[in-house]
Amino acid sequence: MDSGTLFNLVTIAYFISMVLFFAYLAARTNSVGLAGNLTALVGLILHTAALGMRWYESYQILGGDGRAPLTNLYESVVFFTWSIVLIYLLLDLKYKQRTVGAFTMPFALFGQLGAQMWLNDSIDPLVPALQSNWLTYHVITCFIGYAAFALACGVSIMYLMKIGKEESFEGDKSKMPGLLGFFPPTRVLDDINYRAIMIGFPMLTLGIVTGAAWANYAWGTYWSWDPKETWSLIVWFIYAAFIHARFTRGWVGRRAAWLSIFGFAATLFCYLGVNLVLSGLHSYGGA
Amino acid sequence: MSEKQTNTSLTDRIWDFFCSLKLTIIILLLLALTSVIGTLIQQNAPAEEYIREYGQANYELFVKLQFIDMYHSWWFIGLLGLFSINLICCSIKHFPRVWKFVADPQLVASPGTLKNSANRAEYAVKEDAAQVSRRLSELLKKEYGKVTETEKDGKSYLFAQKGIYSRFGAYVTHLSILIIMAGAIIGNLWGYKAYVNIVEGTSTDKVWSRSGQQPVELGFTVRCDDFDVSYYPNSRRPKDYTSDLVVLENGKEVLKKTIEVNDPLTYKGITFYQSSYGPAGNAFFKVKVTENATGKVLNLDARQGEHVKLPNGYAFAISNFTENDRQFGPAMQLSVNAPDGKPGRPFVVWKNYPQFDVKRAGIFSFELIDFQEPQYTGLQVAKDPGVEIVWLGCFLMMFGSMSAFFFSHKRVWVCLETEAGKTKIQLAANAHRNQAGFSLAFDEFKQKLDATIENKSPEKEG
Ligand code: HEM
Numbered sequence: 001m002d003s004g005t006l007f008n009l010v011t012i013a014y015f016i017s018m019v020l021f022f023a024y025l026a027a028r029t030n031s032v033g034l035a036g037n038l039t040a041l042v043g044l045i046l047h048t049a050a051l052g053m054r055w056y057e058s059y060q061i062l063g064g065d066g067r068a069p070l071t072n073l074y075e076s077v078v079f080f081t082w083s084i085v086l087i088y089l090l091l092d093l094k095y096k097q098r099t100v101g102a103f104t105m106p107f108a109l110f111g112q113l114g115a116q117m118w119l120n121d122s123i124d125p126l127v128p129a130l131q132s133n134w135l136t137y138h139v140i141t142c143f144i145g146y147a148a149f150a151l152a153c154g155v156s157i158m159y160l161m162k163i164g165k166e167e168s169f170e171g172d173k174s175k176m177p178g179l180l181g182f183f184p185p186t187r188v189l190d191d192i193n194y195r196a197i198m199i200g201f202p203m204l205t206l207g208i209v210t211g212a213a214w215a216n217y218a219w220g221t222y223w224s225w226d227p228k229e230t231w232s233l234i235v236w237f238i239y240a241a242f243i244h245a246r247f248t249r250g251w252v253g254r255r256a257a258w259l260s261i262f263g264f265a266a267t268l269f270c271y272l273g274v275n276l277v278l279s280g281l282h283s284y285g286g287a
Numbered sequence: 288m289s290e291k292q293t294n295t296s297l298t299d300r301i302w303d304f305f306c307s308l309k310l311t312i313i314i315l316l317l318l319a320l321t322s323v324i325g326t327l328i329q330q331n332a333p334a335e336e337y338i339r340e341y342g343q344a345n346y347e348l349f350v351k352l353q354f355i356d357m358y359h360s361w362w363f364i365g366l367l368g369l370f371s372i373n374l375i376c377c378s379i380k381h382f383p384r385v386w387k388f389v390a391d392p393q394l395v396a397s398p399g400t401l402k403n404s405a406n407r408a409e410y411a412v413k414e415d416a417a418q419v420s421r422r423l424s425e426l427l428k429k430e431y432g433k434v435t436e437t438e439k440d441g442k443s444y445l446f447a448q449k450g451i452y453s454r455f456g457a458y459v460t461h462l463s464i465l466i467i468m469a470g471a472i473i474g475n476l477w478g479y480k481a482y483v484n485i486v487e488g489t490s491t492d493k494v495w496s497r498s499g500q501q502p503v504e505l506g507f508t509v510r511c512d513d514f515d516v517s518y519y520p521n522s523r524r525p526k527d528y529t530s531d532l533v534v535l536e537n538g539k540e541v542l543k544k545t546i547e548v549n550d551p552l553t554y555k556g557i558t559f560y561q562s563s564y565g566p567a568g569n570a571f572f573k574v575k576v577t578e579n580a581t582g583k584v585l586n587l588d589a590r591q592g593e594h595v596k597l598p599n600g601y602a603f604a605i606s607n608f609t610e611n612d613r614q615f616g617p618a619m620q621l622s623v624n625a626p627d628g629k630p631g632r633p634f635v636v637w638k639n640y641p642q643f644d645v646k647r648a649g650i651f652s653f654e655l656i657d658f659q660e661p662q663y664t665g666l667q668v669a670k671d672p673g674v675e676i677v678w679l680g681c682f683l684m685m686f687g688s689m690s691a692f693f694f695s696h697k698r699v700w701v702c703l704e705t706e707a708g709k710t711k712i713q714l715a716a717n718a719h720r721n722q723a724g725f726s727l728a729f730d731e732f733k734q735k736l737d738a739t740i741e742n743k744s745p746e747k748e749g
Contacts, residue, residue, distance in 0.1 A: 065526070125526065127524065128548035131549055191723075198692045201688070205684060206685060209681040209685065212681070213681075214549075217550075217551070222674065238316070238319050240315050244308055244311050244315070245312055247308055274326070
């Protein structure tokens with residue numbers, strides 16, 4: 001079996017998982033939620049195998065010039081979706097809030113579908129500038145950070161959907177009827193948002209630092225204000241603002257949720273928008 | 288509120304302004320927002336480009352607002368300055384409170400702490416206080432390390448803590464930002480970015496600064512012995528650019544290294560990075576010529592564009608050369624001049640296909656034996672005495688933020704008092720973050736505690 005086939009299976013698994021989570025929202029039966037989780041886990045295991053397989057294939061195709069599958073746009077998107085599912089499952093271990101799955105798996109599925117439909121998945125040898133171990137560390141840390149922000153964004157959307165209804169609801173908040181009542185308590189959603197950003201922020205910091213180290217090693221400048229670097233700093237500023245907002249009243253809850261969504265929009269722009277709209281050093285080869 | 292404000296002095300209000308976290312959030316968001324400008328408007332381009340794209344009036348506006356080089360504009364630097372002041376003031380204001388946890392830990396739990404902590408336990412046992420204290424100390428020691436015992440008002444108190452350093456994580460993070468900025472400033476003031484092109488076989492002791500196009504003396508000499516491009520097999524994709532560099536001082540070789548992209552050479556704080564390359568002067572060829580009529584073979588040296596004599600008044604000249612002609616490898620284009628000086632039709636000879644030219648059936652057939660194309664290697668040269676400081680800052684930032692986010696300061700207090708022949712044990716614990724996680728850990732701890740007390744307590748509570 002080659003990695004392409006495995007990646008197709010992964011996409012199917014994430015699709016089924018997403019459908020199951022939607023069914024869970026409708027049916028509100030725990031077993032359906034559990035099935036959604038297990039399918040996501042199967043998808044993640046296949047996904048890990050597919051990444052390993054692609055790594056192995058790169059050595060078969062390129063001989064000694066093989067490399068970790070983290071070097072072009074296709075590979076970065078596929079690693080991004082892997083990180084999203086991983087972080088969702090890790091947070092699920094702790095919080096057991098399966099409704100969050102319904103707001104996470106669509107990101108993962110969309111990423112997989114997009115990569116497979118629109119992006120070039122050939123395994124090409126690396127141009128000299130990309131032949132650096134820093135590239136691997138840089139991509140891993142950045143994308144785990146991005147994935148954590150994606151999850152925080154999903155949870156923030158849930159928070160905003162629920163908070164208005166909850167505030168106007170009279171009586172015991174934990175007995176709120178309907179779909180929104182089935183969502184985790186807003187307090188928990190707010191907490192998961194913060195927790196996910198606490199994972200994402202140091203990862204993004206490491207991503208920026210490893211990127212700077214790499215640039216310094218390759219060109220002799222750790223920072224040159226090129227659009228990609230600047231946008232990663234913009235994202236970093238936004239989440240730094242978010243973290244400090246926790247200490248001042250008035251910036252938790254709704255505002256924190258909006259800041260998190262805003263932060264993820266900036267993250268997406270940093271990731272994709274800069275390459276599509278602006279120009280700079282960071283163009284992905286062949287994509 | 289307004290009354291209070293008129294009571295505080297102006298300096299207090301300025302101080303509060305600079306310490307305020309609201310200011311932090313606003314500055315962070317402003318930095319994010321303004322940084323966008325520089326990614327939309329190209330930085331440091333020639334004036335004509337802005338005028339062509341945005342018009343004269345807008346260009347003048349950009350110049351006034353310093354959008355052309357906005358990351359060095361007074362307002363952006365000012366924003367960064369305000370940010371640093373905010374950071375310093377805020378840390379000065381909050382640090383003493385945190386330092387108090389180290390200098391003056393709360394060894395004796397207040398009744399409030401014992402009664403109201405989210406994580407607490409209470410027992411009453413028949414054993415005497417000293418014995419209970421010893422056993423609890425042992426348990427706490429296993430979980431928390433050092434245990435401090437205090438006697439006060441006839442009660443005995445135990446105190447233990449773990450992870451106090453995580454309280455300092457935020458401060459280490461903040462300090463690291465200042466360190467990184469300091470490193471960047473040092474690099475800007477005492478370092479430079481330059482470039483130099485060195486033709487293979489030659490050397491230089493000067494490089495050209497990017498900012499002023501001024502020559503900068505290196506203080507030593509760098510020679511390039513060889514430059515090479517290697518390609519991936521069966522492809523025109525470059526695999527590596529390499530230069531063999533030698534550093535010379537007073538004519539003596541002191542350092543030798545083959546540099547490539549992502550692997551520079553550093554000597555005396557100055558680093559040379561492989562950056563570009565190009566042709567330098569005419570290529571040099573070794574050509575084997577066979578006179579077809581006689582079978583006579585000549586080995587000749589030729590330079591591109593130069594006429595080389597052949598027998599019987601003929602001559603040839605190489606007019607063009609490429610290292611890679613489509614997929615066929617190195618090739619030269621040449622023509623043979625008749626004895627009357629009339630140039631013949633140009634034709635191509637490929638190095639990898641030596642027999643091909645025989646088929647042309649000319650008077651002479653040519654083989655390309657070897658060639659040498661002198662090239663220059665383009666090097667970026669950087670001196671940055673601040674870069675180590677920047678890395679130190681980055682390291683501290685990771686270390687600081689990880690300890691701030693993922694660890695917490697956990698404390699446990701025990702109060703033992705003898706009451707009506709029994710020993711009353713009160714225990715309270717807290718963590719300064721991740722309370723939910725700590726509660727779970729505390730529940731586990733409590734089971735060990737129960738076992739330690741050996742379930743002798745009839746009135747368990749928790
Ligand atoms: C981009 C710059 C900054 C970064 C990366 C940063 C990072 C951090 C981090 C990681 C924490 C710990 C968060 C936590 O405990 O959950 C923190 C806390 C804090 N930060 Fe910052 N910070 C920055 C700028 C500032 C500035 C400019 C101020 C100044 C006013 C400030 C004031 C504080 C305060 C008061 C705390 C709480 C400290 C405590 O828990 O005792 N930060 N910061």
